[in-house]
Amino acid sequence: MRSRYSPPTTLAACLLALTLFLGLASASLAQEAPPPAEVGVIAMTEQPVSRRSTVPGRAVASQQAEIRPRVGGVVTEILYAPGQPVTVGTPMFRLDAASYEAAVSSAEAGVARADAALTQAQTSLRRSEQLEGSGVTSADVDSARATAAEAEADLQSARAALRVAQIELSWTEITSPINGFPDVAKVSVGDLVTAGQADTLTTVTRLDPIYVDMIEPSARLLSIRDEIDSGALRMNETLKVSLTLENGRSFNGTGSLVSPGVQVSTTTGTVAVRFQFDNPNRIILPGMFVRGDVELGTVQAFLVPQRAATRERDGSLTVWVAGEGNLAEQRRIETSGSFENAWVVTEGLAEGDQVIVDGLSSLRAGAEVVPVPVTLDAQGVVQDVPAEAAAD
Incomplete structure (x- = not known):
């Protein structure tokens, strides 16, 4: 009968084979371990950076006049072309002036009457003064003197009435009070208008220069003041402001x-800061939103990309x-805005730190990396740094 007992040599051989297999597997795994990943880095250098604030704004006319009549009457002529420039004193509307011309004539007659009365009173006064004591008493002289003074006052009143009548006559021709561009007329020839009416005849707007109200949150203004007080922000002698129009084009x-x-x-918790821009080509119009x-x-x-x-x-x-x-490390940074395509970092980095800008997808904390100096072009594309430049 065959025995079921296996000799010890067979078990030893199995253990030896298993040991050899595990050793070969470990060697194979060691050979397949990936090398450290190459990453593109930029060395940090602290530098003076322009502190900018991007805020929304709205254009406002530097001058705008709503044209209304000072006297009543019927519109007889519209004397301007909408959209064409006008200057101070340019005639824009003319009203029927017949009644005002008659008022001037009446006032002129009043002046003539008052002037004649004054002449008569002054003659009587001189006669009374000459005859005083010879049939003319001092009381008569005083009365003649008062009559002359009253006549002189009446003349001054008549002249003032004439001046008012002449002014009202001149107001029948309505002129522009400012330089600018008029809107279309809101009345037609034949319309009756009244003095100081609520409805405007038209509007004249000055477009050059133009104002822009920048809307800045009050909290941001406070933080800017804190930066100035701490010395972190060195203010310019004059603020420089540039505009971007609604279509994305920069304003020249x-x-x-x-x-x-x-x-x-x-x-809204905001402050409106007003700036003035030259606008010779009238590109910016009142009410337009800008940045x-x-x-x-x-x-x-x-500067961190x-x-x-x-x-x-x-x-x-x-x-x-x-x-x-050369171990990957994640840092939290503090910024004070942006400059072009970079963050302005004020905290979280130190001089000479190598910030990784390329090869970020597979990074993990503590992973070994091979830093390769790179630069970014204007489009944000990574460019290798020449070896001699990297060595410097």
């Missing part, structure tokens, strides 16, 4: 400050850095 011209704003809106870029001054900060930063769920920004021992 810079503005000057007119009013810094002295009141905070109780509904203003205000250059406040300079701050010492790091926006493509290198990640916005976390809590709203904070983080970047990856090739830290000590």
Whole structure:
């Protein structure tokens, strides 16, 4: 009968084979471990950076006059062309002047009567003064003197009435009080208008220069003041402002400050800061919305490409850095706005830190990386740094 007992040598051989298999597998896994990933980095250098604030704005006419009649009458002529420039004193409307011409004639007659009465009173006064004591008493002289003074006052009143009548006659021709561009007329020839009516005849608007009200949150103004007080922000002697129009095109011209704003809106919590822009081609019209870029001054900060930063769920920004021992490290950064295509970083980075801008997709904290110096062109495309430049 065959025995079921296996010799010890068979078990030993199996253990030896298993040991050899595990050793070969470990060697194979060791050989297949991936090398450290190459990442593109930019070395951080603190530098003076322009501190800018981008705010919405709305254009406002520098001057705008609503034309209304000072006297009543029927419109007989419209003397201007809508959209064509007018200057101070340019005739725009003419009213029927017949009644005002008659009033001037009546006032002129009143002046003539008063002048004649004054002449008669002065003659009587002189005669009374000559005959005083010879049939003319001092009381008669005083009466003649009072009559002459009254006649002189009546003449002055008549002349004032004539002046009023002449002024009202001149008001029958309605002129522009400012330089600008008139709107279409809101009345027609034959319409009856009254003095000081609520409805306007037309509107004249001055377009050059043009005002732009920039809307700045009051909280941001307070933070800017804190930066100035702490010395972090060095203000420019004059604020430089550029505009971007509604179609995205940049406006050719810079503005000057007119009013810094002295009141905070109780509904929006914002301050309207007014700037003035030259507008010779009348590109900006009142009521147009624009975007203003205000250059406040300079701050010492790091410029981090926006493509290198990640916005976390809590709203904070983080970047990856090739830290000590070339190990990937995630940093939280604080910014004071943006400059061109970069974040202006004031906290979270140090001089010489290597911020990773390329190869971010597979990074994890503590992973070993091989930093390769790179640059970004104007379009944000990564460009390798020449070896000699990297060595410098």
